[in-house]
Every structure is written in structure tokens, then in C-alpha cells.
Amino acid sequence: MTGGSALPFGGSLGVWLAIVLIGLATYGFRLSFIYLFGRIDEVPPRIKRPLRYVPPAVLAALVLPDLVTIRPSVAATLVDERLIAGAVAGVIAWRTENVMATIGAGMATLWLFRFVVFA
The missing domain is CATH 1.20.5 (Single alpha-helices involved in coiled-coils or other helix-helix interfaces)
Structure with missing residues (x-):
């Protein structure tokens, strides 16, 4: 051995x-x-302040790789249905600060583009 x-x-x-x-x-x-x-x-408070940024950082680390893909061209990346749905969900989250509205709008946009527009 x-x-x-x-x-x-x-x-x-x-x-x-x-x-x-x-x-x-x-x-x-x-x-x-x-x-x-x-x-x-x-x-x-010295510990509490940086801990506020942990959930958004973890969420970004989990979600961003699925949204931004490497395509043969920039145009193909920009019309990816996941990126469009993520952008819509981001705007809804920013404007409403409502988790359910964000999830609903993001999923509806993804399904719309995946099954209707790009079908």
C-alpha cells in the first residue's frame, strides 16, 4: 500500500x-x-450593523449565477428569460418591498417569456 x-x-x-x-x-x-x-x-450595534447585510449577500450569491449566463453574444445574454424575470422581480421588490409580489411577478414574467414569447 x-x-x-x-x-x-x-x-x-x-x-x-x-x-x-x-x-x-x-x-x-x-x-x-x-x-x-x-x-x-x-x-x-457594532456587530448588528454588518449582520444586516448577510441575507442580501447570501441571496445575491445564490441567485446571480442563474441570472447572468455566458452566451455567445451580449444580445443573447440580455434577452435570456431568466435575466428579464430577475430584473422585473428586482424592480417589484424595490418598489413594493413585498416578498409575495416579488415572487409572483418574477415567476409570471419567467413563465410568460419561457412559454409564450420565446416558445
Whole structure:
């Protein structure tokens, strides 16, 4: 055998050690926040201010790759039904600040372009 000592699942000791250590570090990091915020009454404003930007940043990271695609040309990218529906949903969200209206308008626009306009 090469590559270190073998474990029952076919991995080397170093790989399994790294998996366990990374898992423990992740668990400890998450537990520290639970422990910390369980012991204080109020989240300090210095911490609360940046935390306001976490949900929009996560949403953008999840949604943006599906909206912006790499097409052979800029024109093909701009007429992609997902980008158009995302833009409509963004405008509705900005104007109404209503989640259901945003989802409804975005989905209606996507379905309209996917099944009627570009069919």
C-alpha cells in the first residue's frame, strides 16, 4: 500500500484527520456564536450593523449565477428569460418591498417569456 496508513473506508489517515479537524473547527465556530449570544442580553450595534447585510449577500450569491449566463453574444445574454424575470422581480421588490409580489411577478414574467414569447 502507498500513500499512508489505510482506514476501513479507503482513505488515508491524513485525509480523515483533516476531515475531523475541519468538522470540529466548524462546530466550535458555530457553537461559540450560540454560546456568546446566549450569554448577552443585547447584540452590540457594532456587530448588528454588518449582520444586516448577510441575507442580501447570501441571496445575491445564490441567485446571480442563474441570472447572468455566458452566451455567445451580449444580445443573447440580455434577452435570456431568466435575466428579464430577475430584473422585473428586482424592480417589484424595490418598489413594493413585498416578498409575495416579488415572487409572483418574477415567476409570471419567467413563465410568460419561457412559454409564450420565446416558445
